[in-house]
Amino acid sequence: AKSAGGNRFELADPEADARAITRHGLTTALPTALERGEFFIEYQPLVHLGDGSVRGAEALVRWLHPQHGVLGPDRFIPLAEHTGLIVPLGRWVLEQSVRQAREWRELHGGVGAVGPLRINVNLSPCQLTHPGLVQDTVDILERTGVEPDALCLEVTESALIGANDDLLKPLRRLAEMGVDIALDDFGTGYSNLANLRRLPVSVLKLDRSFTQSMQQFPADPVDLKIVEGIVSLAHSLDLAVTVEGVETGAQAEQLRLLGCDTAQGWYYARPGPPERLHELALADATG
Ligand code: C2E
Ligand code: CA
Ligand code: CA
Ligand code: CA
Numbered sequence: 001a002k003s004a005g006g007n008r009f010e011l012a013d014p015e016a017d018a019r020a021i022t023r024h025g026l027t028t029a030l031p032t033a034l035e036r037g038e039f040f041i042e043y044q045p046l047v048h049l050g051d052g053s054v055r056g057a058e059a060l061v062r063w064l065h066p067q068h069g070v071l072g073p074d075r076f077i078p079l080a081e082h083t084g085l086i087v088p089l090g091r092w093v094l095e096q097s098v099r100q101a102r103e104w105r106e107l108h109g110g111v112g113a114v115g116p117l118r119i120n121v122n123l124s125p126c127q128l129t130h131p132g133l134v135q136d137t138v139d140i141l142e143r144t145g146v147e148p149d150a151l152c153l154e155v156t157e158s159a160l161i162g163a164n165d166d167l168l169k170p171l172r173r174l175a176e177m178g179v180d181i182a183l184d185d186f187g188t189g190y191s192n193l194a195n196l197r198r199l200p201v202s203v204l205k206l207d208r209s210f211t212q213s214m215q216q217f218p219a220d221p222v223d224l225k226i227v228e229g230i231v232s233l234a235h236s237l238d239l240a241v242t243v244e245g246v247e248t249g250a251q252a253e254q255l256r257l258l259g260c261d262t263a264q265g266w267y268y269a270r271p272g273p274p275e276r277l278h279e280l281a282l283a284d285a286t287g
Contacts, residue, residue, distance in 0.1 A: 058154070094140055108285070187210055
């Protein structure tokens with residue numbers, strides 16, 4: 001329930017009441033959490049399906065709350081969007097992640113044949129409509145000396161459904177600079193596939209639900225056909241395909257056979273501290 005009227009009904013339900021109190025507590029603590037340095041970022045590797053090498057990582061934000069411990073983004077991103085904190089928080093995540101990518105590049109200079117590690121950062125729809133997005137991104141890349149093509153910004157498919165040109169303009173500018181744009185959670189938003197041509201995206205991130213349907217080996221023939229169709233359409237439009245939520249070797253193998261390019265999931269590694277990503281990439285480069 002979003003309205004005040006909704007809250008009145010929630011009071012009749014003790015569990016919802018407790019949730020509302022927690023939500024209230026989080027809402028009051030959220031605005032100062034950034035100043036207090038309570039957010040941190042975990043990194044989950046992005047692995048090339050063809051050769052198994054680590055190519056980069058997705059940055060995933062967490063909140064170390066003084067009373068509630070570590071909170072996942074699902075607990076506070078909606079609140080941050082509602083209160084407007086998402087703009088400074090998102091900018092902080094972007095800067096931290098790009099700095100981290102810079103550090104990895106220094107550590108990995110010349111190591112391995114796959115080139116420097118790349119960084120993926122999630123963008124909320126509120127950041128897309130914020131006028132500072134392009135300039136903030138340019139400033140961060142300049143300050144850190146990281147090339148635009150080392151950065152990929154992830155935007156959900158649902159955020160771009162029915163997007164008009166005003167919304168796409170900043171993404172187009174970023175794409176022209178060389179920043180990759182990924183369409184996140186693809187396949188959940190019922191977008192018109194033909195619409196893809198209009199969007200300045202270079203990567204499709206296939207939603208976890210597709211990966212889940214690859215649990216059996218061989219998977220359901222209809223599911224296989226659907227993924228096969230999406231992959232061939234994506235490739236014909238020059239888009240790379242990343243799959244998320246890969247938890248087993250069987251899923252990885254089927255998705256590789258279907259032509260997916262990159263994978264992410266617990267099968268490879270859970271999100272973790274930056275040192276962990278460095279270790280994985282290093283182990284990889286040295287065999
Ligand atoms: P997402 O962008 O779809 O990120 C993938 C989520 O799947 C992450 O959850 C990740 O921990 C989880 N995951 C990874 N591998 C597996 C797997 O093999 N199996 C399963 N079951 N799950 C896996 P997390 O970290 O809780 O993030 C949830 C969502 O919060 C993200 O979904 C993203 O939409 C949002 N989010 C995270 N960080 C940020 C951020 O900095 N800014 C914004 N705006 N949103 C963020
Ligand atoms: Ca994402
Ligand atoms: Ca996703
Ligand atoms: Ca998802």
